[in-house]
Amino acid sequence: MGESTKNTEAGLAAAAAVNVDEITARRRMRRSRGADWSRRLVRETRLTVDDLIWPIFIVPGTNISEPISAMPGVNRLSVDRAVEAARMAADLGIPALATFPNVELERRDQTGSLALEADNLINQATRAIKQAVPDIGVITDVALDPFTDHGHDGILRDGEIVNDETVRAIAAAAVHQADAGSDIIAPSDMMDGRIGAIRQALDAAGHQNVAIMSYATKFASACYGPYREAINTSGLLKGDKRSYYLDPSNAMEAVRDAALDVEEGADMLMVKPGLPYLDICRALKDNFGLPTFAYQVSGEYSMVKAADAAGYIDGERIMLETLLAFKRAGCDGILTYFAPEAARLIAKGLG
Numbered sequence: 006m007g008e009s010t011k012n013t014e015a016g017l018a019a020a021a022a023v024n025v026d027e028i029t030a031r032r033r034m035r036r037s038r039g040a041d042w043s044r045r046l047v048r049e050t051r052l053t054v055d056d057l058i059w060p061i062f063i064v065p066g067t068n069i070s071e072p073i074s075a076m077p078g079v080n081r082l083s084v085d086r087a088v089e090a091a092r093m094a095a096d097l098g099i100p101a102l103a104t105f106p107n108v109e110l111e112r113r114d115q116t117g118s119l120a121l122e123a124d125n126l127i128n129q130a131t132r133a134i135k136q137a138v139p140d141i142g143v144i145t146d147v148a149l150d151p152f153t154d155h156g157h158d159g160i161l162r163d164g165e166i167v168n169d170e171t172v173r174a175i176a177a178a179a180v181h182q183a184d185a186g187s188d189i190i191a192p193s194d195m196m197d198g199r200i201g202a203i204r205q206a207l208d209a210a211g212h213q214n215v216a217i218m219s220y221a222t223k224f225a226s227a228c229y230g231p232y233r234e235a236i237n238t239s240g241l242l243k244g245d246k247r248s249y250y251l252d253p254s255n256a257m258e259a260v261r262d263a264a265l266d267v268e269e270g271a272d273m274l275m276v277k278p279g280l281p282y283l284d285i286c287r288a289l290k291d292n293f294g295l296p297t298f299a300y301q302v303s304g305e306y307s308m309v310k311a312a313d314a315a316g317y318i319d320g321e322r323i324m325l326e327t328l329l330a331f332k333r334a335g336c337d338g339i340l341t342y343f344a345p346e347a348a349r350l351i352a353k354g355l356g
């Protein structure tokens with residue numbers, strides 16, 4: 006008999022003689038997992054409709070609902086249709102919408118000057134939604150990328166995104182958004198100093214009650230591809246955004262960046278993208294204790310949709326599992342294109 010065969014036999018004999026009761030005498034973890042009632046009783050984290058923020062895309066015109074091919078099930082909506090969507094979201098119990106404009110290419114320019122127009126598409130949408138559905142929260146993205154002809158979030162001069170001039174433009178755009186009725190200003194540009202600048206500008210304009218949700222840690226991710234189709238910037242973008250978005254390698258830098266936003270007056274923090282950055286969600290919650298949100302971005306949405314359509318996964322279950330994971334990682338809520346679908350499943354008791 007060879008040595009290894011002898012060892013196998015000894016191992017099998019030991020396995021047969023194991024006294025499992027003795028090992029598990031102190032704790033059997035499966036006791037509380039045995040029945041649905043006890044699983045519900047010990048559940049630590051719950052997903053509710055109150056956790057959902059629904060990002061929607063706005064286009065000029067009326068009665069338009071046009072599909073976005075890279076985001077199955079998501080449409081760009083004209084303002085009138087966005088109002089209907091807001092009503093539906095409110096009926097589902099979704100607390101807030103986040104709006105993103107897709108303006109005509111010929112209205113975009115080097116500095117994103119349309120961002121500074123008081124009655125631009127995003128502000129028209131806010132006015133219409135707040136008038137028709139006053140009880141739903143409206144969160145407006147303040148960034149220049151939907152309005153620049155180069156797709157960057159800042160003003161581009163000699164090949165460089167200039168920080169301070171961009172910050173002044175963003176603060177002015179935020180004032181127009183608050184004038185239009187935005188409840189929460191959410192700057193997504195990652196320029197230095199923008200939270201403090203927006204706070205000063207809002208306060209000076211009498212908008213002390215308008216909150217700021219900082220896209221505090223926005224990473225230079227490959228997950229934004231479908232969004233760029235949705236707002237029609239993919240063909241425009243020259244270069245990449247690594248000189249202002251965070252390096253996906255850096256967690257400590259993300260915390261330092263968020264700390265500045267907290268100091269400058271952010272009311273809420275956001276991590277973006279979501280699922281690959283759950284460690285950052287936990288770090289921000291533990292370090293600052295502020296309301297913390299994850300943005301489950303377009304690429305995350307489309308990956309689930311594509312794998313579901315191919316029959317590789319159960320899309321609904323994966324969706325709910327990912328949303329729950331954000332809660333477990335410390336998030337108070339999630340911006341997600343799944344919001345209406347998730348709300349309906351939660352209402353059926355599937356959350």
Ligand SMILES: NCC(=O)CCC(=O)O
Nearest residue numbers: 193228229232302303304
């Ligand atoms: N400023 C908003 C976004 O960049 C959203 C990105 C995405 O959904 O991929």
